[in-house]
Amino acid sequence: MRFASRILRSPRPFDPSLGNDIERRFYDENPALRALIRGAAGCSPYLADLLRQEETWFRSALDHPEMACRSELGDLARPLPDLGPRLRQAKRRVALMTALADLGGVWTLEQVTGWLTDLADAAITAALSPLIDAERTRGRLPGAAPMAGLSVLAMGKMGARELNYSSDIDLICLFDETQYDPSDYAEARAALIRITRKMAALLNDRTADGYVFRTDLRLRPDASVTPVCLSMEAAERYYESVGRTWERAAYIKARPAAGDIRAGQGFLDTLAPFVWRKHLDFAAIQDAHDMRLKIRKHKGLHGRALDGYDLKLGRGGIREIEFFTQTRQLIAGGRDPSLRCRGTVEALDRLAKAGWVPAETATALAGHYRAYREVEHRLQMIRDAQTHSLPTGPEGFDRLAAFMDMDPPDLKDMLGKRLEAVSSLTEDFFEPTKSNGGPPSDFGADMVEQWASYPALRSPRAVEIFGRLKPDLLTQLHRAARPEEALNQFDRFLRGLPAGVQVFSLFEANPQLVSLIVDICATSPALASYLSRNSSVLDAVIGGEFFVAWPGAAGLRTALSETLAAEADYERKLDTARRWAREWHFRVGVHHLRGLIDADEAACSYADLADAVLQSLLPVVSEEFAKKHGSVPGGRALVVAMGSLGAQRLNATSDLDLLVIYEAEAGADSDGGRPLAARLYYARLTQALVTALSAPMSEGRLYEVDMRLRPSGRQGPVATGWDSFQSYQRNEAWTWEHLALTRARAVAGPEVFCKRFEAFRVDLLVDMGQKDAVLADLDDMRRRLFEAKPGGLWNMKDGPGRLQDIELFAQSLTLLAGSPERGIAQQLEAADETELADVARLLRTLQTGMRLLTAGPFEPEAAGEGARAFLLRETGFATMDDLQGALIDQIDRAEARISAALAGARGAP
Structure with a gap:
């Protein structure tokens, strides 16, 4: 569709004389197009100059602007004797069309940044190919690997296809060393370093024709000491050993943009475990928070005065939204592959759908992000400057307001409100937890003093995070029904943790987990001990589906089978199965502990x-x-x-x-x-x-x-x-x-x-149930079992009238009846033994509850008040004395009923 018919808006000319001068060149065009040209040229000397230089091409492109841009990029794929000038010409033309399409509302933000990114991809490819060919022709590049095994990774906004109007391009250049014979490695490495330097210069250098892209190669591993192109093996070794959180965040947006695309994607696949941790990674929040503070300190970004304000790095600006989004992706992306996307707006949408960000927050941040990017583009279009700073005086704001077709006071008001809104939405996520006070100073003082010696608190970072958690944690422990019991159990939990940073970061980012751990410590020593050894199961609590309906065996089987199918290695499948089952096992225990299930x-x-x-x-x-x-x-x-x-x-x-x-x-x-x-x-x-x-x-x-x-x-x-x-x-x-x-x-x-x-x-059960010896054999089995396993009162399984005794009796009745029933309740009720079924139900309730509370023998006094309250809730008794009395009575009744039924088998009258 013709460009002019799609124009929705136009800027006002800040410099009417310049705008009118350029407009006169297009006197024969559509009035809407002339207004757009007048406003664009009148606000931007740079765009006015591009319209003069590329008037002929621009006129020819107006019928099919997308086709014209595509043709420019396609031409770069052919051998060009005058590559440098031709690259710069393509840059001018695509920059002109994207600017006017942006200002006129002809293209969306994604289309604008997409065309700028496509231009960068095409320019890099066009620069690389002849440089590789030249090295091979001179005999300096051994082998015949596709594109010499050199892969150019686009990072940052280019990787996410979000290039801004006058953006630098951040690149990491790597080569696949496996495509070379070891004896050729040194020669190939030297040639590829030369190629990378020449490619960067070809794009970066300013000539009479301008420049193509400012190229930054400093995101590579250890950039101060490594060459501009290094082997994938060396890069992988670096990230595995000393890679930092900011580098993980950078690789969220990484994309093979030129060169050997397959090798580049293979490297990113290999690096996935470094970027996407298998456990929820809340420690990344503190890293991102620290990074924000360092940026503000280094750049002097304090206050909120709009004059000269850095829209990218300042408080409430673009980087805040990106940090918020990428940090959430790092936290959860290892467990949820749907969150592994490059675009900021797309990532916010996926985070909202997965329950990691409230939908209204994601929508608001996406809206602010789009608005910021439009302002950013206009700041850069004025003089083709890589700037993110708002103007420093009235004249500059008047120009920017005209470019936005707004009045200056409205522009300032809009920007101020957006900065405040973004800061409000993101600051709580990054700021450390604020304490609400603490318990009495002497609460567990001697025990708390010992915590500094535990493995979980061996690192300064763990101490720092736990220091912020401790007041609220101790307050909640102090409010438990039996504070000392809860504190003692938390002490055991803390003592058993092998490391603390991840768990403490998890607690800090999710205060509901502190309540859960206090609840567990006050009730279930076994579950607390389990948690200290398997703290990663806490990931599941905040994974979005912890409290949804139970999926049943079929749903679980489907979920686990799909999870295992995603792993190629057998050992990893087994480890994955363990991790998966552990989380679901913990879910059952927590639901039971909190009364969500019986x-x-x-x-x-x-x-x-x-x-x-x-x-x-x-x-x-x-x-x-x-x-x-x-x-x-x-x-x-x-x-x-x-x-x-x-x-x-x-x-x-x-x-x-x-x-x-x-x-x-x-x-x-x-x-x-x-x-x-x-x-x-x-x-x-x-x-x-x-x-x-x-x-x-x-x-x-x-x-x-x-x-x-x-x-x-x-x-x-x-x-x-x-x-x-x-x-x-x-x-x-x-x-x-x-x-x-x-x-x-x-x-x-x-x-x-x-x-x-x-x-x-x-x-078989029908046939074998006809034997006369069934009850006699059972009677003999009972005697031998009772001799071998005497049981105390709180042993629900072993002894006369207890679960094993009742179950064997129920099985004998089932065998005699030739019934297919398997469950003890169904077996007893089918035989009209409802009283025994009631006893079995009480014993099974207690056994299931006690196994959740402790792995060893259950002793009510030693178990603690929380454990006793849990068992009373489960069984419906008011006091432990009531429960104990009923338990003794029902066990005696069960033993008497079974003995009476088997009396005939012993030949009794």
Whole structure:
């Protein structure tokens, strides 16, 4: 569409005589275009000069301005004998068109900055190609790597395609050393350094034709001592060893702009773990805050007087918005890849959608950012100066106001309000937490004094951050129901932290976490101890989905499978699974602790989590195992959950009772490079699965695994053939093994195999339940169990009338009835044993709660007031005496009921 028909606005000419002089050259054009030209030239001597120089081209470009600019950039891709002048001509033409399209509202801000960025990309490429060819022609550049393996990374605004009107371009030049023979490395390095210097000079030098771009190469690693072009391996080594937060932030916007694009992208992919930390990185806030203060101090940026105010670096300016956005990206981008984008406005939108920034804040900051960039462009268009400073006197503001088609007082009012608004929106994010006072000075004084010696407080930075946290933290601990108990437990938590900067930064940026840790310390020593060893799980609390509805086993399986699929390395998959499961496990515990779910829901959630882990890891382990040993013809494996997992009732410390069943073609061996017979293949595959679940790694372990419920117990093979399993269960298994099958559940493996297992299980229970010896065998089992495991009052599992006793009795009733029910409540209620079901419910509620509170034996007095209050809330009793009395009574009733039912099996009258 013709340029003139798209004009929406025009500036007022500050210098009418200059504006009119240039307008007369276009007397035959559309009135709206003449007004735009008059205003642009009347405000900017630079644009007036460009209109004189490029009048002919500009007229020809008016019919299709985008096509004209594209043609200019396309011409740069062809060999040009007069490259320097031609580059400068392209710069003049694109600069002229973008300026008038910007001033006239013909192009959006993104289009304007996009064309300026495209020009920079094309200019660098045009400069590089002949320089590389020249070095090769002279025999100074060995090899034939594409673009000599040299990649130019655009940083800052160029990387984000946000170049301002008179912007410098920040570049990092790297070469892929792997594309050269080691013997050619030194020669290639020297040639590429020469090429980089000449490229920068070709763009940077001012001639009679002007300049192309001011080029800055100082963002490279350790710029004061390194050459202008260095190897990717050297750069990677630098960032991994001494890379700083500001350099991580810089790489958010990094983009391969010219040269070997593939190599450049490969380098950025390699650097991703440096930029995007796997844990939420709230320590970056303090780094950004410190950087802001250093900039203000160095530049003398204090106060808010508009005369000469630095719109980029000053308080409430452009850099504040960029720091706010990039710091949030650094914090969360390691966990949420959707936040890894280059553009500031786009990043604000994504942060809002992910819940990291309030939507109204993101919208407001994006609006201020766009407005600032328009003002910035007009400041630079006046004389093509790389400036961000507002005018210093009335004349300068009058010119800028005319350029903005505003009155000077309105312009100043608009800028003042925006600076104040941006400062208000961003300052609280960066400013350290302000204390609301503290507890009495003697509260825990001796203990608090010892904290300075703990590992978490070994660094000055950790001490500084914790010093700001401590008053509010101690205040909340002092308000706990039992302050000394809460303080003691927090002391254990702090003592167990291996490092403090990240955790303390996390607390400072998210005060709700301080309340959570105090709540945990006042209630659950086990959870607090777990946190000290796995503090990264706190990331999940503020990750946006911590308090959403439970996704169920299917949702968890999908989430974990997708997460693992994103990892290429097997060891990383296992570590990722551990980290993922740990966060969900912690979520269940916190929800239970805070009463968002009850013990029964918590038990189901822990089981859903284990199901998802098994279902997601089995194919991962199988695929890795097959790399060495191939697959077995007709082979398939089935993981069967036994015990509490089979019944879908786990607690916070449960291990997994599993057995593995397989089937394969008779006599078949695997077809891999190291073939194995089917029996050995599945035995080793099972061992690999157990290792994947239970081996300690950098992210801990997933579960302890118990396989003693397999046929023949510890003496039998870890994986059992399907035919052997069926035969054993029908002809050799003991009664206790049939009881165990009442809770067996196929949890991972081919669906058809799962269905066959369940059909067999149901048929077997019907057949085996006809045996007269079931109750007699159970009676004998009870006596041996009670002799081996005497239990105290608060041992919910072992002893007469307790969970194990009730569960075995329920299983025997299920076996006798040939019922498929697995859950203890369902088994008892199906047998009309509702009183026993009520006892089991109380015992299970207490056991699930106590396992959350402590991993060891539960002692009410030692557990603390918070723990006791939690158990009373869970069970509905008013006092611990009431709970203890009811517990004794119900255990006695359960023991009497079971003994009476088994009396006939002992031959009693």
